[in-house]
Amino acid sequence: MPDPSSPSSSPVGSSLVHGLSPAPAGRRKVPLTRPLRHPRYRNLWLANMVSNMGTWIQTFASAWLVASISSSASITSLVQTATYVPVFVFALLAGVVADAVHRPKFLFYCNLYMALCAAIMALLAGTGLVAATPVLLLTFCIGIGTAFIWPAWQAAMSGLVEPDEVEAAATLNNLSYNLSAIIGPAVGGVLFGWIGPGALFLANALSFAGLLGVYWSWWREDGPQPQAAEGFRARFVSGVRTAFGCARYRRILRNVCTVFFSTIAFASLLPVYVREVLRMQSSTYGTLMGCLGGGAVLAAFFLPQLRARVDKTGVLAGAMLVYGGMLLAMAASRSLLLLAPLILCGGMAWSATVSTLNAAAQLSFPAEIRARTLSIYLFVMSGGYVAGSLFWGQVAERWGVRAALGTAGACVLANALVLVTGSRKNPL
Template sequence: MHNTTPPATPSAPPARRKVPMLQPLRHRRYRLLWLSNLLSNLGTWTQTFAAAWLVASISHSTQATALVPAASYAPMLMFGLLAGVVADAVPRAKLLFAVNAFMALAAAGMAALAASGAASPAAVLALVFMMGSGSAFMWPAWQAAMSGLVQPDEVEAAASLNNLSFNFAAAAGPALGGALFVMVGAAPLFLFNALSFTGLLLVYLDWMRSGGKEDGQAQRPAAAGGITLQGLRTGLQAAWGSASFRRLLRHTVCIFGAAIAYTALLPLFVRDVLLREGGAFGSLMACVGGGAVLAAFVLPELRARFERRHLLAGAVAIFGAMLLILPLVRAWAVLMALSALGGVAWSTMVTSLNSAAQLSFPSALRARTLSVYLMAMALGQTGGSLLWGAAAELAGVPRAMALAGACLLLYALVLLRGAAGGRQCNL
């Protein structure tokens, strides 16, 4: 799965013509990758639903269910900076082929485990961790490479297309999984994810055979000295040496650390509070994805009207309010509407923080500094999953959700206070 927002090009003129969203599809390799990635995203979101509900079904432990997102994001925290160095040092077509092949094998392993009837929470979490490890090495390379497949003035349109692909899959995958889980079980859903990597692997193989060219130019050789400790140090120094980037990292950890409560606790909320089955869980996840798809169409207008920090603060406040209200509601239509609204807010938070991270450094450092940003996101999501799982164990799922919502509302005030202070930064 590639949640892709190709980096903006800092050297591009500030005033340029508006590019239609579909225009980047005229580039053959980008078009093939986009279509293949859409299928892979659909497979990954189907598996995301299946893994979470499978653990919730075979374990009564609140903490075990909350560990599913933690197992997915922890590898980025552990390997993120190394992944950025590797992405800057290894031809990206070869790297992307290798990590996607590894993820396909891990998904096939999950299918075999589920089909055997011997699935345990620990085994499922271990395979989710393996999938997350592949994603950790994929994300910096993918984000750094994709802008080379389109023209500079098409980067924003490509970003919109990629987000649309990811969010469409986020809506369709859980809905499909929820409908099929009761009928066929988890194994076929995991197998579908394994097979969904086929298109990407074929495109990467063709890319490798063509010499790894990006935008008509040969793929740049590996960085001098290859993968070194100095490369790791350079990425950290560049990221930590910027006051505005440190502030961005703090926002990322705090916001995602609280917002992940929805993902971590939703299976438990459906199972223990709503007393419903996997189809209901998949439907609510699909509503979040549907809201994110809607965001792709409304965000351009919102960006034209509001500064990035104000837009981010509003999204954080909306997501926090959703988490506060959700435990009080039992009407299904209202639950779906709240989840869809949360999807709009989630997409706004992700794109605002991601675009700020991509605009912070030049291309030569982009993969490594993006990996630091992704590590901050992983820190928030991993730590938050553990925190809200423990809170739900102690105080119950509704109270844990409400507390996370209150934290987000407070942080929205922090963001607005920073904006009132007139800070000049990407956020």
């Protein structure tokens, strides 16, 4: 159980007056596997890894299916837009709801809804009459479930470990996600042409079974649903006021918006890049997606040592320099032998970026208001993703995918430079 004096279990009062709980006096290395000693966290982590694998299989299948149906770069990039628009639209509402409901019960029903959406997509694809529009619409529907899950999931998971284990837990969560990012696209790349997208969508629907079982057990063990003391409007206002009233949290949000606006170019344009620049097929797309995930998996094992020596701002700036360099190299190269290790390095940088920003957000406020403040983080993040996927899709449509990737890489590098120059006055 968390320490009663920790930010995750302390009273809201004094912590919210200052916006953030005080930072620890010094950094120490927390072993990567330490959060797994908590049984409930461990069970959720394992079940979530299986679900993540299904998600990556569906992500691959949806993007390549739309790229196969339409030759337009802007249409292909809409897969990412359809994924993140619901998060942008519903994140703030989801945060208010997540702080007022019994989280295991809420997460059970959200995951059940997403499993049903994936099953419908599988049924539609199985008919052979699939088109880009219904795939995008069902991707949007699944995104609605994601929007409501994320604040509750983030708040629940950070409450299952000790405060000093939150960064290790965030890294483990990324490790789970990125192990799946290696296996899922690889499986999708091999099987897409053999068994078709319908079977891959069905695999995603079935992958929710483990999570549903864990949430059902947790829900039954925890007893009745608590009643929120405040009304909806009061909870919403207090969450927004608390988040934006804190100068450090505003800096986190600014970095989240600018970083994700630029970095989404990779996910949005990779199918088009493989098809038009490399002139290769779905297996290559799966391989390059797997390289990004492989890099993120490798990063999980050296990030604890790095964080013991370098502050959050330094880790984030260095990661962005590497990721920006990867995008620039993609714009300049057509060699798969060169691209694979470059994207592997980009995956390491991506894991460092996501886990650093995520942990900083999770540790910013106490448990009583954490889902609401995290929902603002997700709102800003998804806004960057949505705007970026639309913008880079249009740039690729007008000037080519290589120009779009190169420009996105330059933006990431510029953001890293701004972060470094302002780090002494405004640390993350």
